[in-house]
Amino acid sequence: MKRKGLRITKVVMNAEEMEKTINRMVHEIIERVGAKKNVAIVGIRTRGVPLAERIIRKIAEIEKINISSGTIDIALYRDDFFKSLASPEVGPSNLNFDVDNAHIVLVDDVAYTGRTVRAAIDALMDYGRPASIMYAALIDRGHRELPIQPDFVGKSVQTTENEAVAVYLAETDGEDKVVIGEK
Amino acid sequence: MKHLLGIESLNRDQIMQILETAVSFEEINQRQIKKVPTLKGISVINFFAEPSTRTRMSFEVAEKRLSADTYNIAVAGSAITKGETLADTALNLQAMAPDCLVIRHAVSGTPHMLAQIMNCSVINAGDGFHEHPTQALLDAYTIKKRKGRLDGLKVALIGDIAHSRVARSNIHLLTKTGSQVVLAGPATMIPRGVEKLGVTVTYDPKEAVKEADVVMMLRIQEERESGLMYPDRREYARFFCLDEKLLSLARPDAIVMHPGPANRGVEIEDDIMDGDRSVILEQVANGVAVRMAVLYLLLGGSNA
Numbered sequence: 001m002k003r004k005g006l007r008i009t010k011v012v013m014n015a016e017e018m019e020k021t022i023n024r025m026v027h028e029i030i031e032r033v034g035a036k037k038n039v040a041i042v043g044i045r046t047r048g049v050p051l052a053e054r055i056i057r058k059i060a061e062i063e064k065i066n067i068s069s070g071t072i073d074i075a076l077y078r079d080d081f082f083k084s085l086a087s088p089e090v091g092p093s094n095l096n097f098d099v100d101n102a103h104i105v106l107v108d109d110v111a112y113t114g115r116t117v118r119a120a121i122d123a124l125m126d127y128g129r130p131a132s133i134m135y136a137a138l139i140d141r142g143h144r145e146l147p148i149q150p151d152f153v154g155k156s157v158q159t160t161e162n163e164a165v166a167v168y169l170a171e172t173d174g175e176d177k178v179v180i181g182e183k
Numbered sequence: 184m185k186h187l188l189g190i191e192s193l194n195r196d197q198i199m200q201i202l203e204t205a206v207s208f209e210e211i212n213q214r215q216i217k218k219v220p221t222l223k224g225i226s227v228i229n230f231f232a233e234p235s236t237r238t239r240m241s242f243e244v245a246e247k248r249l250s251a252d253t254y255n256i257a258v259a260g261s262a263i264t265k266g267e268t269l270a271d272t273a274l275n276l277q278a279m280a281p282d283c284l285v286i287r288h289a290v291s292g293t294p295h296m297l298a299q300i301m302n303c304s305v306i307n308a309g310d311g312f313h314e315h316p317t318q319a320l321l322d323a324y325t326i327k328k329r330k331g332r333l334d335g336l337k338v339a340l341i342g343d344i345a346h347s348r349v350a351r352s353n354i355h356l357l358t359k360t361g362s363q364v365v366l367a368g369p370a371t372m373i374p375r376g377v378e379k380l381g382v383t384v385t386y387d388p389k390e391a392v393k394e395a396d397v398v399m400m401l402r403i404q405e406e407r408e409s410g411l412m413y414p415d416r417r418e419y420a421r422f423f424c425l426d427e428k429l430l431s432l433a434r435p436d437a438i439v440m441h442p443g444p445a446n447r448g449v450e451i452e453d454d455i456m457d458g459d460r461s462v463i464l465e466q467v468a469n470g471v472a473v474r475m476a477v478l479y480l481l482l483g484g485s486n487a
Contacts, residue, residue: 073207076219076249076479090207090479126216 003166003173006181012157012165013178018138021154022051025136026058028152029105032134038102040068044120045091047109050171051138055107068097072106077119099128109167111137111153114146121148139178141165186298186305187477189314190355198356202324205469205476211248212471222251225482227283228276231308232258232269235287237443237467238308238318242285245474251482254281269293270300277301283482286310291348304481312346312407317477318442319352321470323360325462326397328469329438334361339391339433340382341423342401342450343372345412349442350401354380367391368401368423371412388423395433399440400425400450416449426452430460438462 013021033039041059043052049071056069075090106120117135124130136152141159159165159180168177184197211219227246231239239255246253256276258264263272269288276284283304286294291311298305309315327333338357344350344366357364358381366373367388378384385391392398403419413419425439439451439461447453455461 075207076211076221090204092207092210094210122220126219127214 015176052107070095074119114148208475209472222249315348346404346407
């Protein structure tokens with residue numbers, strides 16, 4: 001399966017490596033939040049959502065702690081709303097837990113400019129006042145434009161700005177892998 | 184899409200896109216903090232040259248929940264009472280650089296005229312007895328939410344069809360999305376040739392309601408001289424008022440709709456209006472989400 005308009009130059013993570021990487025992230029997350037109450041893992045639409053589901057499933061296998069889940073859509077919080085080509089498609093956010101005083105881990109596939117997670121933090125704040133917000137990204141490709149860093153990183157990858165990083169997930173793309181390509 | 188002037192000029196995909204987008208906005212209306220920053224810095228003028236409670240309020244709520252700046256003008260307090268033409272008023276408003284004008288006017292075609300002379304987006308909030316597109320969209324949203332679909336349903340539209348912009352917009356929308364629309368009302372209130380729009384006409388409300396999935400009642404538009412077209416309210420109610428007996432002919436899971444304002448005891452009985460098959464207040468709630476979706480799609484991205 002190939003994503004539109006992307007010429008793949010390098011595979012940086014295969015299915016087996018992704019499994020190991022997520023397992024390691026899960027242990028790091030447990031170490032940070034395992035003793036806390038009111039923990040929630042929230043996926044940023046779209047590819048953060050299946051990643052968040054995997055993380056929750058694995059945490060449940062290892063630890064007997066109760067973790068809430070949620071999804072968040074950032075289309076309405078983007079800072080490039082009037083610059084983008086057309087109104088981005090909005091999906092529903094779904095946070096079925098009390099955001100007040102919750103320890104929330106935001107999950108996204110790629111950490112890049114930091115603008116997506118900035119929007120997600122703003123969106124979360126509209127639901128209440130979390131006790132803390134953490135940020136987990138499967139891939140950190142650098143080039144931050146805002147002073148926001150992930151708390152949990154699966155793998156850091158060197159990229160140039162002309163390159164694109166694409167995360168393929170079994171749930172959405174039929175296979176697990178991460179590639180770098182030229183736009 | 185820059186303007187929303189009517190349903191007639193939309194295709195099925197555009198209609199479905201608005202309805203699907205509205206789903207996401209419905210969630211915002213259930214939050215504790217009912218506001219998102221999406222239209223920050225956007226100016227919207229609401230110009231209602233005809234009385235309105237629901238639509239005017241609904242648009243303003245939708246705009247504010249998207250963080251737009253809203254400005255309201257009523258004819259009574261405007262320079263139109265001093266003899267300024269509507270076109271001149273519009274050009275003066277334009278000089279203040281709004282991004283969107285929401286207009287309701289008693290003269291059909293007013294929003295279309297304004298869309299030609301103004302640079303901003305124009306949304307038709309009801310023009311004469313021509314169209315009321317956001318009402319038809321919120322009606323469709325309500326039907327789709329309750330019935331799960333818009334195709335293959337029988338929808339009965341009963342009352343003053345001739346003077347109803349709600350009826351006209353609903354006919355365009357429901358026929359484009361594959362529902363069967365049956366009109367009923369006094370012969371004087373059904374425009375001749377309306378069958379050409381793809382609807383069935385009957386003068387017997389029983390026939391219209393029979394096996395219907397949706398029963399939509401319309402108000403007699405007395406402000407549009409329809410008072411001349413029927414003997415009196417009691418006589419009208421005897422034949423066309425939706426009561427338990429008439430509704431019993433519809434499908435058991437049929438829903439009852441009314442765009443409001445309703446005249447209790449004239450086109451709809453109290454116990455039906457307040458009954459468990461009535462979705463009239465749901466229509467109002469859904470109206471906010473649908474108008475948020477319209478504003479979002481018209482004013483976002485490169486459309487702005």
